[in-house]
Amino acid sequence: MNHILVAENVSKQFGEHTALSNISLEIPKNCIYGLLGPNGAGKTTLIRIINQITHPDTGSVYFNGKPLGPEHIATIGYLPEERGLYKSMKVGEQALYLAQLKGLSKTEAKKRLKYWFDRLEIGDWWNKKIQELSKGMAQKIQFIVTVLHEPELLIFDEPFSGFDPINANRIKDEILSLKEKGTSIIFSTHRMESVEELCEYITLLHKSEKILDGKLSDIKKAYKNNIFNVGLKLPKEKNGTLASLEERYRITDQEYNKTENQLNFTLQLPDDRTTQALDLLKEKGNLNHFKEVIPSVNDIFIQTVNAKINE
Amino acid sequence: MSKLKLIIKREYLAKVRNKSFVVMTFLSPVLMVGMIVLIAYLAKLNDSENRVITVLNQSDYFSNAFNATETISYIEFKELNLETARDSALAMGSYGLLYVPKAKNLEATTKGVVLYTKESPVSYVLNTLETIFQNRLRQSRLTKFGVSSKQFADIDEDFEMVTATFEGEQNVKGINEIKAGIGGAFGYLIMMFIIIYGGFVMRSVIEEKTTRIIEVIISSVKPFQLMLGKIIGTSLAGITQFAIWIFSASLLLLVAMFLMDIDLAALSAGPGIANNAMGGVAHLQAGMDNDMQMYASEILKIPWLLLIVSFVLYFVLGYLIYSSIYAAIGAAVDNETDTQQFIFPIILPLMLAIYVGFFSVFSNPHGPIAVGFSLFPLTSPIVMLMRLPGGIGEGGVPFWQFLVSILLLIVTFLAIVWLAAKIYRVGILMYGKKPTYRELFKWLKY
Numbered sequence A: 001m002n003h004i005l006v007a008e009n010v011s012k013q014f015g016e017h018t019a020l021s022n023i024s025l026e027i028p029k030n031c032i033y034g035l036l037g038p039n040g041a042g043k044t045t046l047i048r049i050i051n052q053i054t055h056p057d058t059g060s061v062y063f064n065g066k067p068l069g070p071e072h073i074a075t076i077g078y079l080p081e082e083r084g085l086y087k088s089m090k091v092g093e094q095a096l097y098l099a100q101l102k103g104l105s106k107t108e109a110k111k112r113l114k115y116w117f118d119r120l121e122i123g124d125w126w127n128k129k130i131q132e133l134s135k136g137m138a139q140k141i142q143f144i145v146t147v148l149h150e151p152e153l154l155i156f157d158e159p160f161s162g163f164d165p166i167n168a169n170r171i172k173d174e175i176l177s178l179k180e181k182g183t184s185i186i187f188s189t190h191r192m193e194s195v196e197e198l199c200e201y202i203t204l205l206h207k208s209e210k211i212l213d214g215k216l217s218d219i220k221k222a223y224k225n226n227i228f229n230v231g232l233k234l235p236k237e238k239n240g241t242l243a244s245l246e247e248r249y250r251i252t253d254q255e256y257n258k259t260e261n262q263l264n265f266t267l268q269l270p271d272d273r274t275t276q277a278l279d280l281l282k283e284k285g286n287l288n289h290f291k292e293v294i295p296s297v298n299d300i301f302i303q304t305v306n307a308k309i310n311e
Numbered sequence B: 001m002s003k004l005k006l007i008i009k010r011e012y013l014a015k016v017r018n019k020s021f022v023v024m025t026f027l028s029p030v031l032m033v034g035m036i037v038l039i040a041y042l043a044k045l046n047d048s049e050n051r052v053i054t055v056l057n058q059s060d061y062f063s064n065a066f067n068a069t070e071t072i073s074y075i076e077f078k079e080l081n082l083e084t085a086r087d088s089a090l091a092m093g094s095y096g097l098l099y100v101p102k103a104k105n106l107e108a109t110t111k112g113v114v115l116y117t118k119e120s121p122v123s124y125v126l127n128t129l130e131t132i133f134q135n136r137l138r139q140s141r142l143t144k145f146g147v148s149s150k151q152f153a154d155i156d157e158d159f160e161m162v163t164a165t166f167e168g169e170q171n172v173k174g175i176n177e178i179k180a181g182i183g184g185a186f187g188y189l190i191m192m193f194i195i196i197y198g199g200f201v202m203r204s205v206i207e208e209k210t211t212r213i214i215e216v217i218i219s220s221v222k223p224f225q226l227m228l229g230k231i232i233g234t235s236l237a238g239i240t241q242f243a244i245w246i247f248s249a250s251l252l253l254l255v256a257m258f259l260m261d262i263d264l265a266a267l268s269a270g271p272g273i274a275n276n277a278m279g280g281v282a283h284l285q286a287g288m289d290n291d292m293q294m295y296a297s298e299i300l301k302i303p304w305l306l307l308i309v310s311f312v313l314y315f316v317l318g319y320l321i322y323s324s325i326y327a328a329i330g331a332a333v334d335n336e337t338d339t340q341q342f343i344f345p346i347i348l349p350l351m352l353a354i355y356v357g358f359f360s361v362f363s364n365p366h367g368p369i370a371v372g373f374s375l376f377p378l379t380s381p382i383v384m385l386m387r388l389p390g391g392i393g394e395g396g397v398p399f400w401q402f403l404v405s406i407l408l409l410i411v412t413f414l415a416i417v418w419l420a421a422k423i424y425r426v427g428i429l430m431y432g433k434k435p436t437y438r439e440l441f442k443w444l445k446y
Helices: A043-050 A070-075 A091-101 A106-119 A135-147 A165-180 A192-198 A216-223 A241-246 A275-284 A297-310 B002-017 B019-047 B082-091 B106-111 B123-144 B149-155 B175-210 B214-218 B223-259 B264-279 B282-301 B304-332 B336-361 B368-375 B380-390 B399-427 B437-443
Strands: A003-014 A017-028 A032-036 A058-063 A076-079 A153-157 A184-188 A201-206 A209-215 A227-233 A250-257 A262-268 A286-292 B051-057 B072-077 B096-100 B114-117
Touching: A003 A043, A003 A184, A017 A043, A017 A058, A017 A184, A017 A201, A017 A209, A032 A043, A032 A192, A032 A297, A043 A153, A043 A184, A070 A076, A076 A135, A076 B214, A091 A106, A091 A135, A091 B002, A091 B214, A106 A135, A135 A153, A135 A165, A135 B214, A153 A165, A165 A184, A165 A192, A184 A192, A192 A297, A201 A216, A201 A297, A209 A216, A209 A297, A216 A297, A227 A275, A241 A250, A241 A262, A241 A275, A275 A286, B002 B019, B002 B175, B002 B223, B019 B223, B051 B082, B051 B123, B072 B082, B082 B096, B106 B123, B123 B149, B175 B214, B175 B223, B175 B304, B175 B336, B175 B380, B214 B223, B223 B304, B223 B399, B304 B336, B304 B380, B304 B399, B336 B368, B336 B380, B368 B380, B368 B399, B380 B399, B399 B437
Parallel strands: A032 A184, A032 A201, A076 A153, A153 A184, B051 B072, B051 B096
Antiparallel strands: A003 A017, A003 A058, A201 A209, A227 A262, A227 A286, A250 A262, B096 B114
């Protein structure tokens, strides 16, 4: 029971088009789980299956160990990528309506809405119509509506689109604090830097198939190639230094600053033992930095997807 | 269930609070009454035009024949020749000059009669004048055969066929048309309601698609619930509108009548008076009153309760069928301009029902065409309602036909809602392309 959601061999076909083929996932409780993939990879279909908007052709999904069913709708909160609100309805009324559809009573919904409206400093919007608000403002209301019924599982599909950097940060903090309170979160996005910041686990989908999944730190470990960034301050002219290093290692991205006598480059080691290389570098000059290059999620994403395409 | 209630409430309020709904609701009765008043006024204006005919009568046969009526008055020219009479008739602006020459006998006189007008004369002037000469001629010819003028009056008396049912009950002519007309009004109401409110359902679905709120909502409720709630909520708004219309229209009509000083009693007695003036025979007046009573009793004999109950029944079933198709269309497209190709096929059966109703049911409410269309589920709500004022059972719609049409409607309703819900479920999440019929068919299998 350590998983909020388990999908087993889920497949979905739309006519000739395969949206998901044989996807299995395990989403641990109380973590932020990144669902990544290029456009058309099947992310939205998978999310819709979790939300019971569509149903898988084969395979099964378990929520808290039990087969996913209508009783779980109230325990899931979903912020879709394509989202909107009724244009001519008042903000408060609309939020109340959507909260009640999720099973909250009117009084409870009102109380919580007041809390959230105050928290995000939008209390005076209650009687405004959506068409009077900007896109970012409407997004805030959508965020509130998504989390209002305090779901066990939250699904955010591109939650930061439409927000300015300040409000995006604000929402990011809210997501993190929700996680602190014990909520499990599925996070789907193209913005890899936010994945880096937020996600503990990721799954990478490509053309309806899962091509990578696991703990983000493990994946990163698996993807690093013993590459190091090196900075050397040379005592005098560099002549020969680089050449003598290149005899033993593969060197790329070298750049030399003449006035400072500073040489920067990337070093590829044959394995993860660094002692020998460090000793050698120390002889050459004053070593002012030596840092392992950890691949970014972006790199991993591109690398894996390209490898798949070239297959 | 409570979610369905929530959806119905929202759809209802969204519709009713809409500015155009409020404006339409309160403006339409005013427009309607205004139109009726305008038409009545224009008709009156048209009728009250008095045409002046100048008569140059040189014969003795027609000395007292031209008596002014409500719409034609006569001015006699004396001692003028035809040329001068024509010129002066034109100069004084009279509608026409009727020339009756002097001849040796009546037959010869009538042969020489000419009506001069600026343009070809309107039919009622021509008819009135022709009748005068025809009657005079007929009378004189009959006198030649030895028929006295008293006898002639007796012969000339109107005859009207009395019709009766085999049970000996007296029938009223034209009652079939009246009954079909009442049913037709109900059927027409259903068609208008389906087209207007089906369109509302469709636009509401399109709105949810274009604002992209749909995915938020269907992660909380089933698409079918949403579709059903939408249809019910919108139709409740429509019923509210109809209720307000009927109430305020009748109120306005009463006020208008009061203001224009039209007495209801006089209105109902009106035809009797007119007949009196025309017939001029006392017992005919009595007969007319009798007819009025018979019409009234026949109209009262129309099974109103049955009619209203079945109106509601056919209305609900017909509306549900059509509005689910409308909802499916709304789900299938991205914007309203793409709906045209799908809307035409569903308006077609509605139009067909109305035309078949007016052309076939009016003349023969129980003929094969009327029966066929009143059983076919896409037209039955309209056509059956046109037949129902005749009642169910003997002399009216056979009970089995009524039952079969209702059963067919229910079966069709279930099938259509099931199919529409499938298209709806897939369609609301499809963006970007205008689907073809083939694609819609494919969606049914998802």
